[in-house]
Amino acid sequence: MRGAPPESGEGGRERGWIGCMKTRNDSKETEMSEEINVLLLDDEPIVGKRLKPALAKIGCQVEVFEEPAKALERLDEKEFDIVVTDIRMDEIDGMQVLDHVRKKSSRTKVIMITGYAMMSLAREAMEKGAFDFIAKPFQPNDLRRVIAKAAEALGSSIDFESAAGHDA
Amino acid sequence: MSIVVVSSDSREKGREIAAKAAESLGYRYLGRELLETVARRHDVPREKLEEALDESPSLLGMSSKVRGRYLALVQMAALGELLGDDVVCHGLAAHLYVLGVSHVLRMRILADPEEEARRVADEKQVSLEKARKQVERRKKSSRKWSLDNYRIDESDPSHYDLVVSLSQLGADEAVKIVVQTLGYRKFEPMTYSVKCLRDAELAARVRVALVESFGTVEVRADGGRVVVETHALKREKRKKAENVKEVAGKVSGVDFVEVHVSTDVLRKAAESFR
Numbered sequence: 066m067r068g069a070p071p072e073s074g075e076g077g078r079e080r081g082w083i084g085c086m087k088t089r090n091d092s093k094e095t096e097m098s099e100e101i102n103v104l105l106l107d108d109e110p111i112v113g114k115r116l117k118p119a120l121a122k123i124g125c126q127v128e129v130f131e132e133p134a135k136a137l138e139r140l141d142e143k144e145f146d147i148v149v150t151d152i153r154m155d156e157i158d159g160m161q162v163l164d165h166v167r168k169k170s171s172r173t174k175v176i177m178i179t180g181y182a183m184m185s186l187a188r189e190a191m192e193k194g195a196f197d198f199i200a201k202p203f204q205p206n207d208l209r210r211v212i213a214k215a216a217e218a219l220g221s222s223i224d225f226e227s228a229a230g231h232d233a
Numbered sequence: 234m235s236i237v238v239v240s241s242d243s244r245e246k247g248r249e250i251a252a253k254a255a256e257s258l259g260y261r262y263l264g265r266e267l268l269e270t271v272a273r274r275h276d277v278p279r280e281k282l283e284e285a286l287d288e289s290p291s292l293l294g295m296s297s298k299v300r301g302r303y304l305a306l307v308q309m310a311a312l313g314e315l316l317g318d319d320v321v322c323h324g325l326a327a328h329l330y331v332l333g334v335s336h337v338l339r340m341r342i343l344a345d346p347e348e349e350a351r352r353v354a355d356e357k358q359v360s361l362e363k364a365r366k367q368v369e370r371r372k373k374s375s376r377k378w379s380l381d382n383y384r385i386d387e388s389d390p391s392h393y394d395l396v397v398s399l400s401q402l403g404a405d406e407a408v409k410i411v412v413q414t415l416g417y418r419k420f421e422p423m424t425y426s427v428k429c430l431r432d433a434e435l436a437a438r439v440r441v442a443l444v445e446s447f448g449t450v451e452v453r454a455d456g457g458r459v460v461v462e463t464h465a466l467k468r469e470k471r472k473k474a475e476n477v478k479e480v481a482g483k484v485s486g487v488d489f490v491e492v493h494v495s496t497d498v499l500r501k502a503a504e505s506f507r
Contacts, residue, residue: 187335187426188419198423211424 100126101216101223102143106136106162107151107178116149119205120212123223133157137165144170147196147215149208152179152186160193167194174215178203235420236337237321237411240328240387242372243344245352250342250404251323254411263314263322271310282307286326289378298448304382305441312434318422328392329383330437334429336422338415341393342407345400428456435459439481447477457488464497 103125105113113129120127125147130136133154140148140162148166152159163175174196179186182200190198196218197211213225237254241247248264255262265283272279281295285303288294295303304326311325315337322331331337346368354364372388379387390396395414397407414420436454443450443461451462459481465473474492481490 182425184333184335184426184429187423191335191421191423192417192419194418195423198425200425200428207424 100124101147101212101219101221102145103127103147103149103212104130104136104139104145105149106130106133106154106159107149108132108154109151112151112178116205116208119209123209123212123225125212133162136162140166140169145173146219146221147174147176147212149176149178149212152177152190153181160190163190163193163195172219174218176208176211176215178208235415235422236315236318236331236334237415238327238331238337238339239321239323239342240340240393241323241342241344242375242388243342243349244324246344246349246399246404247323247342250407250411251321253404253408255321257408257412258319258321258415260319260321261314261317263311263320264324267310267314267325268307271306274310275306277303277306286324287378289374290381298444300382301449302441302444305437305444309434309437309441312430312437316430316434326379326383329379329385329387331430331433334433335426336420337426337430338395338411338420339393340395340397340411341387341390343396343398343400345398348399432456435484435486439484439487442480442484443477446480447473450477452481454487457486458491459484459487459489460491460493462493462495465494467496470494470496 101124103120105116105120105127106129107113108131110131113131117127117129128139128145130139134157136150137157148162150159150162159177159179163177166173166175175194177190177195177198178201179198180201182198187198196215199207199211209223209225213223216223237251237258237260239247239251239254241250251264252262254260268279268282268286271277271282281299282303284295285300286307290297290300307325308330311322311327312331314320315322315327315331328339328341331339346365349368350361350364353359353367354361357364357367359367376386376388379385385392395410397410399407402410432454435457436452436459439454439459439461440450440452443452443463447463449463453460461477461481463473463477474494477492477494478490481487481492
């Protein structure tokens with residue numbers, strides 16, 4: 066289910082989509098990309114530090130943010146394929162990030178992660194359009210499995226099994 | 234992709250709506266038929282499983298240890314089946330132990346009291362007045378059963394996602410409501426909810442492994458980590474913890490066992506009176 070070619074962005078904004086040509090409008094720079102663009106937001110630095118290399122192994126280009134406001138700014142600049150966000154954060158929480166992404170892009174898959182998982186929160190996230198909901202603590206493989214599912218829903222495929230094998 | 238658990242103050246109405254909903258959704262129906270499998274697999278009489286599911290604990294009835302084991306066996310089997318998804322479950326008390334799983338729609342059917350009384354009067358050839366009293370008695374007994382065995386009041390509507398009164402809506406309308414409600418994304422399985430269900434199933438298997446030798450135990454699972462809570466006399470605490478750990482550790486899927494043994498005050502008091 067590949068998407069249509071990217072539309073021209075505004076004011077130097079870039080839009081990418083999996084497995085297709087990615088265009089930077091102002092510079093007229095074009096490049097081929099098979100990578101999956103992931104924005105990872107968690108106010109605990111250890112989470113990004115640990116997950117970035119784990120996701121890179123399955124072909125994800127990961128941008129890590131610890132401050133929600135900066136992540137929202139970046140989301141305004143670029144359409145990511147997948148957003149992974151913590152829920153409980155100061156000032157802006159993960160639900161607000163989810164709302165923000167949903168307003169900007171219908172194709173971006175949002176994966177919620179939280180150390181405060183409960184049924185009502187999980188249902189709220191799903192109803193608001195989250196792709197999946199994962200309780201912390203989890204193994205990098207748990208997230209990679211979900212990322213692979215999200216990529217598949219976007220029309221791409223990830224060799225999740227071989228990455229999992231490398232870690233074993 | 235989801236699970237529906239139906240509970241009702243009338244077994245007949247609950248079964249009817251659960252079966253119709255399963256048909257309408259293209260899901261499997263999971264009901265009392267499962268008891269046949271449980272009885273065969275664990276070499277226990279099916280009628281005793283029914284008795285454990287239907288009758289409140291009493292002085293002359295089944296011992297609490299035996300009842301606990303039978304209910305643990307039913308719970309383990311039911312949870313194992315629910316892991317398969319696309320199921321409508323009724324009659325196995327699942328509304329009392331499938332808790333906190335977001336892709337499980339929990340529904341309570343309230344039968345029309347007058348219609349129930351007429352049905353009972355016809356079936357048992359008793360007066361309408363007598364039938365009304367029987368219906369009321371059965372409701373009270375069922376509520377007591379849920380409190381005695383699971384410490385949950387099954388008649389409390391806050392335990393359900395959906396409560397449908399058949400005094401106001403017909404069975405077919407109730408089924409339509411179930412199908413419509415399942416259309417909400419919140420009832421779709423997600424990594425977290427699937428894990429919750431797997432944890433419940435693992436805890437149920439550990440409980441079955443423990444309940445025969447150790448009596449009352451509370452078990453929680455989180456991934457492969459299992460926490461067991463039980464009681465013992467002070468002098469037996471250490472030994473019991475070791476034994477529980479050994480048995481629980483052998484259950485497939487268990488990586489780590491934590492045991493909390495509190496002092497059995499009742500046994501201690503009983504011994505001090507000897």
